[in-house]
Structures are given as structure tokens and as C-alpha cells.
Amino acid sequence: MRDNFPVIGYLAWNGFKQQGWGILVCSIDPLPLNVDLMLHTWNFIPQFVSNQNIAGCLSEFAVSPAEVTTLVTAIQQYNPYQEIMLLIRCGKSVEVCWLKNLASTPLECYEQVLDRWDEFMLDTLDHASI
Numbered sequence: 001m002r003d004n005f006p007v008i009g010y011l012a013w014n015g016f017k018q019q020g021w022g023i024l025v026c027s028i029d030p031l032p033l034n035v036d037l038m039l040h041t042w043n044f045i046p047q048f049v050s051n052q053n054i055a056g057c058l059s060e061f062a063v064s065p066a067e068v069t070t071l072v073t074a075i076q077q078y079n080p081y082q083e084i085m086l087l088i089r090c091g092k093s094v095e096v097c098w099l100k101n102l103a104s105t106p107l108e109c110y111e112q113v114l115d116r117w118d119e120f121m122l123d124t125l126d127h128a129s130i
Contacts, residue, residue, distance in 0.1 A: 005104070005109065006104070006109045006112050006113050006120070007109075007113060007120055008024065008026075008084065008086065008109070009084065009102070009104060009105070009106040009108070009109020009110060009112075009113075010106075010109050010110045010112075010113035010114075010120075011024050011046050011048060012024045012048070012080070012084040012085075012086070012106045012109075013080070013106035013107050013109065013110035014048070014110060015048025015050075016048075016080040016106070017110075018048075019048060019050040020050055020051060021050070021051040021075055021076060021078070021080060022048055022049050022050040022051050022053075022054060022075065022085070023048070023049050023054055023071075023075055023085040023086065023087050023096075024046060024047075024048050024049075024084065024085065024086050024087070025046070025047045025048070025049050025057065025087045025089060026044040026045070026046050026047075026086065026087070026088050026089070027044060027045045027047070027089045027090075028043070028044045028088060028089065028090040029043045029044070029090075030090055030091045049087075051072070051075050051076060054068075054071065054072055054075055055068050055072055058071060058094075061087075061089060061094050062092065062094075063094060071096060074098060078098060080106060081105060081106070081107065082100070082102065082105055082106075083098065083099055083100050083102070083106075084097075084098075084099040084102070084106055085097075085098055085099075086098075086099060
């Protein structure tokens with residue numbers, strides 16, 4: 001995540017800019033057996049889910065109703081100018097991260113990626129690699 005933080009910040013800010021409060025969902029391919037984690041490239045599909053659609057999205061991921069309520073409340077309280085709400089999904093596992101005290105704000109990440117677009121090769125955002 002650290003090496004690709006500008007892309008994560010870009011996606012989070014772009015989602016907020018277009019849809020308002022929400023969460024960045026990254027669906028990651030399950031880890032193959034007998035893999036060297038230092039050499040493995042993690043493929044993921046990013047999707048920004050707006051606050052209005054998050055309850056349905058989380059239900060699809062088999063998140064309990066109590067956890068859905070807690071997450072919806074957190075999404076309504078985070079500061080999209082300074083923080084990122086990130087949900088990482090790998091197979092049936094779901095992990096939610098509330099990223100705070102960031103070295104670069106989501107807007108700064110967005111601007112960095114726009115300034116160096118060719119370096120990040122985001123023209124095909126169906127899949128990204130970290």
C-alpha cells in the first residue's frame with residue numbers, strides 16, 4: 001500500500017469529488033499458494049462506493065448488520081480532505097482501514113497523479129497492481 005499510496009489517494013479523492021462521502025473498495029485477488037510475498041504483484045479492482053450505496057455493498061460482502069451500521073456512521077464522520085476510508089476485500093475476507101495522519105492529503109495525491117499521469121498508467125483502471 002505504501003508504494004502505491006498516491007494512486008489510493010487519487011482514487012479516494014476522485015470518488016469523493018464525483019460522489020461525495022464514501023469508501024474506496026479494493027478487491028484483491030486471493031493469494032496463490034507458495035508465493036514469495038516480496039516478489040508478488042497484487043492485482044486489485046478499485047471502486048469508490050458512495051455513502052448512499054455502502055450499506056448494500058457491505059451486505060453483499062457478508063458484513064454483519066451491526067458492523068454495517070458502525071461503518072456507515074464512520075464514513076459519515078471521516079474528513080475526506082485529510083483521511084481515507086479504505087475497504088480491502090480478498091475472497092470472503094474484508095478489512096476496513098480508516099487512514100489518518102497522512103503524509104499527503106488525498107487532494108495532494110490526486111494532483112501528484114494528474115501531474116505524472118503517464119508514470120501511473122491509470123488509463124485502464126479496471127485493474128491496478130500494487
